[in-house]
Amino acid sequence: EAGVVQSPRYKIIEKKQPVAFWCNPISGHNTLYWYLQNLGQGPELLIRYENEEAVDDSQLPKDRFSAERLKGVDSTLKIQPAELGDSAVYLCASSIRGLAPYNEQFFGPGTRLTVL
Amino acid sequence: QKEVEQNSGPLSVPEGAIASLNCTYSDRVSQSFFWYRQYSGKSPELIMSIYSNGDKEDGRFTAQLNKASQYVSLLIRDSQPSDSATYLCAVTAYSGTASKLTFGTGTRLQVTL
Numbered sequence: 001e002a003g004v005v006q007s008p009r010y011k012i013i014e015k016k017q018p019v020a021f022w023c024n025p026i027s028g029h030n031t032l033y034w035y036l037q038n039l040g041q042g043p044e045l046l047i048r049y050e051n052e053e054a055v056d057d058s059q060l061p062k063d064r065f066s067a068e069r070l071k072g073v074d075s076t077l078k079i080q081p082a083e084l085g086d087s088a089v090y091l092c093a094s095s096i097r098g099l100a101p102y103n104e105q106f107f108g109p110g111t112r113l114t115v116l
Numbered sequence: 117q118k119e120v121e122q123n124s125g126p127l128s129v130p131e132g133a134i135a136s137l138n139c140t141y142s143d144r145v146s147q148s149f150f151w152y153r154q155y156s157g158k159s160p161e162l163i164m165s166i167y168s169n170g171d172k173e174d175g176r177f178t179a180q181l182n183k184a185s186q187y188v189s190l191l192i193r194d195s196q197p198s199d200s201a202t203y204l205c206a207v208t209a210y211s212g213t214a215s216k217l218t219f220g221t222g223t224r225l226q227v228t229l
Contacts, residue, residue: 033217042120042204042219043160056216091159103208104150105217107159 002027004108006092012114018080021111024073025094032069033105034077035091043091043107049075050097079113087115119143120207122220130228135192137223139205142186148208149181149188154222155201164190195227 005024013019025032030051035043046065048056051072060067064083069075079086089112093105121140129135137151148167152160166172166179166188178191188207192199202222209216 040124040221042206042221044219045216089159103148103217104162104165106162107152110159 004092004094004106006108006111008111009109010112010114012116013082015084015115016081018078019082019113020076020078021090021092021113023075023077023092023108025075025092026106029094029096029106030072031095031097031103032075033093033095034067034075035093035107037089037091037110039088046077082113082115084115087113089113118220119218120205120220122203122205122223124221125224126226127223128226128228129195131195131197133195135195135199135225135227137190137192137203137205137225139188139190139207139220140186141188141205141207141218143207143209143218144183144186146183146186146207146209149179150206150208150217151177151179151190152204152206152219153201154204160204192225195225197227197229200225200227 007022032049034046037043047060047067049069052069067077089110091110092108095103095105119142151164153163154160164179166181169181172179176193180189202224204222205220206217
């Protein structure tokens with residue numbers, strides 16, 4: 001079974017430039033998550049999708065971050081414009097469903113973003 | 117108070133010894149508990165999940181949960197150098213239609229030869 005796929009793996013951009021990350025979840029997983037992980041910290045949730053619906057985006061900085069999951073499968077996370085403080089690893093995860101007690105989440109390899 | 121607390125370490129154990137990793141959580145309605153292993157420069161990998169009080173064993177790994185004490189631990193028997201990594205504790209609480217997985221900051225484990 002293929003795992004969560006993310007691209008690109010690394011991205012270096014100048015501040016104020018836009019950037020986008022792509023994620024394809026494990027086949028059959030209806031719930032998709034975007035996390036941000038800073039060095040020495042645990043992942044922090046940005047947004048959770050149940051199929052194509054964003055059901056928890058309370059931690060997403062909506063002035064510069066946006067996300068979509070149009071067909072309920074793959075997803076894109078965008079930052080525009082990027083700031084120096086956005087440098088981090090952006091992780092995508094998926095689970096079969098989001099509300100069941102047994103919603104084990106599986107992570108993709110992540111995208112390491114460096115903003116100069 | 118942090119929602120999920122872990123000692124950052126590093127925890128150093130000799131090869132072949134038992135490594136004991138601990139985690140406490142603050143939300144009493146928490147229902148699901150997970151341990152992830154994260155190698156340097158890699159993404160978190162799920163290694164254990166536990167949902168009820170007691171012990172759950174999987175190979176060299178044993179997860180222990182005590183909901184009354186709001187405490188979850190991970191034991192690694194016969195520790196190997198390849199076990200050297202950061203171990204993240206994660207807890208899910210459910211409230212109505214919302215669920216959230218909250219991570220601790222991780223404990224760095226070093227297994228020495």
